[in-house]
Amino acid sequence: MSPVVETRSAPSAPAPRQRSRRRLTRRRTSLFAHGEPMVWLTGGALVIALAMIAGLLLLVLGQGGLTFWPKPLDRFVLEGGVALMGEVTSSEVLEDGGSRQLVRTGNYDLTQVHFTWVEDSNVLERSRPEWGLVLERQSWGRFYGEPRAFLIDGETVAEDPAQVWTRFEQFHPGTRERYEQRKALETHEIGRLNARIESARLAEKSAELDSGADSPQWQRAHERFVRVQEQNESEFDAIREEITQLNAENERYGLVLETADGTRTTLSLADVVRAYPANQLGFADKLGVYLSRWWEFLSDDPREANSEGGVFPAIFGTVVMTLLMSIVVVPFGVLAALYLREYAKQGTIVSMVRIAVNNLAGVPSIAFGVFGLGFFCYIIGASMDELLFEARLPNPTYGKGGLLWAALTLALLTLPVVIVATEEALSAVPNSMREGSYACGATKWQTIRRIVLPRAAPGIMTGMILAIARGAGEVAPLMLVGAVKLAPELPLDGNAPFLHPERSFMHLGFHIFDLGFQSQNSEAAKPMVYTTTLLLIGIVVSLNVLAVLVRGRLRRRFMTAHI
Amino acid sequence: MEERTIEIRPPGVASKEVPRMMRSQAGGQEPAGIPESNATLGGLFEAIEQDRKFETVVHDSARDDNPVLEIQEFRLWYGEAQALHDVSMICPQGKVTALIGPSGCGKSTLLRCVNRMNDLIDSVRISGDMLLNGQSIYDKGVDVIELRKRIGMVFQKPNPFPMSIFENVVYSLRIDGERDRRVLQEVCEQSLRGAGLWKEVKDRLDSSALALSGGQQQRLCIARAIAAEPDVLLLDEPCSALDPIATGRIEELIEELKGTYSILIVTHNMQQASRASDFTAFMYLGRLVEFGSTEDIFLQPKLKETEDYVTGRFG
Known part of the structure; x- marks a missing residue:
């Protein structure tokens, strides 16, 4: 039997081998029919889409995440004797090979600018003052300066920066608390009184519209309006009294600061939202400032035309x-x-x-x-x-x-x-x-x-x-x-x-x-x-x-x- | 003869759709009392396909004076295509009646007419009537919702609702507004026991019904159907999606339910029909061909065609 099998398979064996060799050597399907480029095309589309999304998220995450991280405070003395202090926010290379830096100098109430470009070739001296303070204020934006004195009732109680800082840390929370109290009185209490008198006024107006002026209904509503007005007046006075007291207590404390160009100015403690000696912070302190800023951002009202404070x-x-x-x-x-x-x-x-x-x-x-x-x-x-x-x-x-x-x-x-x-x-x-x-x-x-x-x-x-x-x-x-x-x-x-x-x-x-x-x-x-x-x-x-x-x-x- | 039957196999039988070849109108027929003359017709299937007159063979064994369900000269059209031609038969009280026949012969359609599920399809027209305990199902005054509560139905594919086992079983009570927890629990246990599922699920009544196996799901559907204590239970190929063991379990269950409930079952499985049913109706292309006790149909059919079908020589 076996020779028969051999004779049968011998002639037929080369034939399929030939056929299969032809299949391998000659590409019978076109490139596009084969579909290989489509894998790359579809995969590429996905990758581009993903890259764009990832880029967007990374940019937002990087920029947004670092906004609140406290930066060191630099003091520049420029040619011509001009001195500046502030946080370096960005730098760029100029066409002539030099470079310049954008410094956030703050003190808008004194200088009328928020930012200043500093060309490196102009800088005579650059230092990081130990007692450079960053103060975030309720109004006018940030203030950069060095502490010179702490005032209570107009009297200087400390002059050494370290002592001034200690005093500041001692009294600042109290003044802020009173400030918040005042704000609550202004918004909630006065808001309540306003709502009451407004509803009385509206009742009077409705009575006038419904039954005409001088009708008995209007008379009653009017009497009620006058009564509420009188009652409110006395309550208003009480609240105003309270507010005045809080303000007076806060006015007692003052912080004297000297800016980089030597101007001295006195800040009310109640006006300072947050202050820190930027060049003395360790990592934990920085983290503290960072988190506190985030908390303010999430929980507080905006300040300074929305550019500071919370949302x-x-x-x-x-x-x-x-x-x-x-x-x-x-x-x-x-x-x-x-x-x-x-x-x-x-x-x-x-x-x-x-x-x-x-x-x-x-x-x-x-x-x-x-x-x-x-x-x-x-x-x-x-x-x-x-x-x-x-x-x-x-x-x-x-x-x-x-x-x-x-x-x-x-x-x-x-x-x-x-x-x-x-x-x-x-x-x-x-x-x-x-x-x-x-x-x-x-x-x-x-x-x-x-x-x-x-x-x-x-x-x-x-x-x-x-x-x-x-x-x-x-x-x-x-x-x-x-x-x-x-x-x-x-x-x-x-x-x-x-x-x-x-x-x-x-x-x-x-x-x-x-x-x-x-x-x-x-x-x-x-x-x-x-x-x-x-x-x-x-x-x-x-x-x-x-x-x-x-x-x-x-x-x-x-x-x-x-x- | 045998060659002829093989030739005759219609092209539409493989699909569940209504065969196109059906044409409307068929000669009205006397449904009962037709002697063996049919056997001499010579090529009954051919006669049906050519829409010639023919007469349903009803065995004497399948006569009952007090049936729970009586179908009278029932015809049905899907749009222009007639799917049921003068079907007349009965379902005796407390017995199992099986509907057999090749796919597309109208078994399921007939079954779905009993609880008027075909009302849901816009293009359906009917004539004739069905009587449930002597009352017309298709009378104008009949409340379909109430009717369906008296007729339980189990479908080809298990279709438990997306809720807990407990809620599935008491669904028909819930929609009636029953809130008494004790009543619900009692009905749930009774129905699950009735469907032979109680032992398997009694500890997890609150888990999802969708997590049960296929066979369990089908028994759950039976429990759901009998929870409303229906007069008639309609089973539409209840085992076609199940494995042999689950099928055996359902068949045992049908055996147990017999007597308490009158059951009308559609099946493709000849063994199942012969094992589980008391009466069998053989349908072909929308006509009822032969109807009698299961014993008669399987052992002494009067028509050659029926014999061929039940012995597997055809279909």
Whole structure:
């Protein structure tokens, strides 16, 4: 048998070998058909996208993260005898081979400049004075100088820098505390009194509008207004007295500083937010200053035309507006999607509606801002003013930009996102589940509520995440419908009804724009732009993470196993 | 003869769709009392395909004066295509009735008509009637929701709801607004015991039903169906997605449920039909071909075609 096998295989064996050699040597598929370049093309696209995102994040993280790190204080003596002291913020090489440095010299009240360029070729002497102090002030920005004396009631109690510093550290917390007390009195107590008298005045005005002047109702309201006014007057006096006392106590302490050019000036302790001897700080001290600045940034009001201090009102405004927007947009979007997917008869009209909704997502956001201003503020808001807040006219209450209208405008803007995501989630619910529910004798609504919606909840959450991400980062429409550079009051306070949706508010996105392009002291504001950007990204990311966690929980609950 | 039956196999049988070749209108027929004359027709399938008149063969064994469900000259169209032609049969009280036949012959359609699931499809039209305990199912005044509560249904693929085992079982009570925890717990335990699942899940009633195995899920669906204490239980190929052991378990369960519930089951599995059912109806292309006790259909069918089908020579 074996020879037969051999004879059979012998002639046939070379044939396939030849064929396979031909296949290997001759490329039969073209380069593009082969697909190898596409791997590189697609991979390259991904890499470029990732690199851009990483670059953005690194820039923001690096610049924003380092803004608050305390820098050393340098003293320069220039040709011509001019002396400067300040923090070096950047340096650059000049065309002629020399170099120059940008020094933040502060002391704006004395010199009328914040920053000075120092050419290295001009510098005669450069030193780091041991007792160079950096003082962040309530107004006028930073002050750089060396301590010369500490005053109590006008008397010099210390002259040696170390002793002056000790005295400063001893009395500064107390004065700041009194300062905060004063501020609380001014805002909360006086705000409360103002709210009371305003409501009495409005009652009087309404009585006049309703029943005419000199009517008995008006008489009663007027008497009440006068009574409240008198009562307020006495309370005002008490508060003013308290404030005067606090101020007088704070005025007792003074710090005498000498600037680099020898000018002596006296600062009130209460005006100093934070001070540190920049050249004596160890790592732990620097970290302390760094964290304290971050805390101030997150929790305090802005100072100095927003270029210093905190952004708490902006954080608050952003978060409250985004939450309000989500509260409005999610139910509306889900209901609309439910109708489109579950109730409406699928056909041409529904398809057209769907296309229209998708296109709505592509409308430029400023168009929504214009619509919000025209429709919400000027039509709905003005009508509400006429119906409900007549007494306050001509001052608009709802007839201007405000938190509520901003939230509604953004809700409109993000509605398509929610509708599309919800529709997708609904269509992903297997029909077998709906049938199972119907077979149990459930009505359509019971099926939707008990089976379809829970099962679609993770998908709906995805829509909400996308809406939040879009809404929190949107700026253009907000500029028209309520975001402002500096809001006098938060939209939430202790006066009834506590949440004031008609008030204008601050927003981080708008804050960034304002800092970067509207600020007078743009050089000082630049680092704050990065820090605020970092914060905005952080807030959006954390809102998203929260929503993703909730979605994960829902998913585990409703979508385990193999269905 | 055998060659002919092989030739005849229609092209549409492989898919679940309604075969295109069906044309509407078929001659009205006397459903019952047709003698053996059918056997002489010579090529019954051919006759059906050509839309010629033919008469359903009903065995004497399959007559009952007091059936729980009675189907009367039922016809159904999906748009223009007729899917059921003059189907008349009964489901005796407390017995298991099996529907067999090649794919696309209208078994599932017929089953879904019993609890009016086909109402959900816009293009469906029907004529004829079904009686549940003597009351019309398709009368204008019938509340479909109430009707479905009296008819339990289990589907081809297990479809537990995305909620806990407990909530799955008491779903039909929940939608009726039952809140008494004790009632719910009692019903849950009874139904799960009835479906033979109690021992396996009693310690994890609050965990997700989706985490159960396929066979357990199907038994859970049965528990859910019997929780409402229905008059009729409809099983639409309940074992087609299950392995042989789970299938065996479901068959045992059908055996146990028999007597308490009247069951109408669709199956592709001849062994299952012969083992689990008391009555069998053989359908072909939307017509009921032969209906009788399972014993008669499997051992003494009156039609050659039925014999070929149940013995596996066809289909």
